[in-house]
Amino acid sequence: MEQVIFWILAIGTVASSVAVIVPPMGRNPVHGALSLVVAFFFLAGLYVMLVAHLVAVLQVLIYAGAIVVLFLFVIMLLNIQSEDLGHPRPTISKLIGVIAVGFVSIVLIGFILKDKGMAEPPVGLPSDSTFGTVKTVGNLLYTSYIVPFELTSILLLVAVIGAVIMAKRRL
Amino acid sequence: MSGIPLSWWLTLGTVLFGVGTIGVLTRRNALVVFMSIELMLNAVNLILLAFARQRGDEHGHVLAFFIIAVAAAEAAVGLAIILSVFRHKRSVNLDDVRALKH
Secondary structure, X not given: OHHHHHHHHHHHHHHHHHHHHOHHHHOOHHHHHHHHHHHHHHHHHHHHHOOOHHHHHXXXXXXXXXXXXXXXXXXXXXXXXXXXXXXXOOOHHHHHHHHHHHHHHHHHHHHHHHOXXXXXXXXXXXXXXXXXXXXXXXXXXXXXXHHHHHXXXXXXXXXXXXXXXXXXOOO | OOOOOHHHHHHHHHHHHHHHHHHHHHOOEHHHHHHHHHHHHHHHHHHHHHHHXXXXXXXXXXXXXXXXXXXXXXXXXXXXXXXXXXXXXXXXXXXXXXXXXX
């Protein structure tokens, strides 16, 4: 049962990610962004399977909610016509890039599947486990990781200021 | 629960990362390249969470949280850069942006 769910989510994730980059769908950036939302929702389902409840919620809220809306907003603001983008030319360097990425991925997957230690399923969690809940991860964030957490808020502040300065016509 | 072996998760993460990398290498539309980068970050998150589940260790979740926060910052700044490049060049094709090339 669980493996069936895994396969459904995995195939959905890969298919919608491929739809983001492959021209029939990816030619129009709006279609690409919508495929990206679908991919993020499938990924959130996979995170729930990994008992990462907080990260799954953040995935839907921040990625599917905020980031993709930002993408769509910019795409529609720019109002790019498909003629503006020019015709994609398959060049030799692109072909070499695809072959190299494919080769490295296949070698990596080969090593992953050969390793005996990775072939066993993880130990089951006790039924009263608090693994991955908001409470436990929040506790970690506000105790061991308090300095990085506060630095993240500074990073976001800097990013907001930088984005405004970049995008504004005249300061 | 979770009878899925670690190797399956890692394989899925590798495939997703590969798809994202191919998108970055082959597409010339800056917006699509950006979306591919988001895909790559998500693949890394998936692998982190798979290891966190395998080891029963929540520190991986904290790292995934930070990755999501940094991705949000990166998306805001990157899209602002794309916007201002578009104002100058009237194009989002990355091959047109070559002021530093010569």
